[in-house]
Amino acid sequence: MAPVDWQQAWRQGTTPWDAGTSPPALRHMLERGQIPAGRILVPGCGTGYDLATLARADREVVGLDLSDEARAAFLAVHADLPGPVSYEVGDFFSYEPQDAFDFVWDYTFFCALDPEQRGAWAGTMERLVRPSGLLATLLFPFEDPLSGRDGPPWPINTDLVRSLIDVSFEEMEVTEMEQTHPGREGRERLALWRRREP
Numbered sequence: 001m002a003p004v005d006w007q008q009a010w011r012q013g014t015t016p017w018d019a020g021t022s023p024p025a026l027r028h029m030l031e032r033g034q035i036p037a038g039r040i041l042v043p044g045c046g047t048g049y050d051l052a053t054l055a056r057a058d059r060e061v062v063g064l065d066l067s068d069e070a071r072a073a074f075l076a077v078h079a080d081l082p083g084p085v086s087y088e089v090g091d092f093f094s095y096e097p098q099d100a101f102d103f104v105w106d107y108t109f110f111c112a113l114d115p116e117q118r119g120a121w122a123g124t125m126e127r128l129v130r131p132s133g134l135l136a137t138l139l140f141p142f143e144d145p146l147s148g149r150d151g152p153p154w155p156i157n158t159d160l161v162r163s164l165i166d167v168s169f170e171e172m173e174v175t176e177m178e179q180t181h182p183g184r185e186g187r188e189r190l191a192l193w194r195r196r197e198p
Ligand SMILES: C[S@@+](CC[C@H](N)C(=O)[O-])C[C@H]1O[C@@H](n2cnc3c(N)ncnc32)[C@H](O)[C@@H]1O
Pocket: 006, 007, 017, 018, 019, 043, 044, 045, 046, 047, 064, 065, 066, 067, 070, 090, 091, 092, 093, 107, 108, 109, 112
């Protein structure tokens, strides 16, 4: 399959993944107090609803996406947020922040990547999450067993992600989400991982 030209998709406004709001799973984590204060990264954040949902005075929230158009769409909607939020345009794989992150939230980013990029995704997560920091992967479209159908979104599951990050992340919990965006029912699992100490 040809790699996806994400910038062109944004320029053309072809963004069928955009659900218009944050997934219920993110609110579920917030309500349970599972999201720490400190530095938070949302890679492949698209329109950035999740940046706004995560914004709080004691969190420094950073969104990252390849697309200027996605950033502009975020800025057009979100003016006053209750905490520091920045949106950087750049490539996740070569992103080099000054400090690592306390929490990284991945929703529809891993599943959007070409399968050949998965090893690099794992290595980059290891670099970006500080030791003892948390990585949350909201796994969609969840399939077990995997069908092997082409993406994006590429079907994914916990075993697949575990096989990539097991060396550097400890599995904390995996929850089947009862509430999802419409049309994604039964196909989301929330997996929480803690970065191992080196
Ligand atoms: C399927 S979309 C999901 C967007 C958002 N998470 C959502 O749920 O609406 C994947 C996003 O990842 C971005 N993306 C793809 N590859 C990227 C990379 N290497 N670095 C940063 N962003 C990337 C795309 O531009 C796109 O906005």
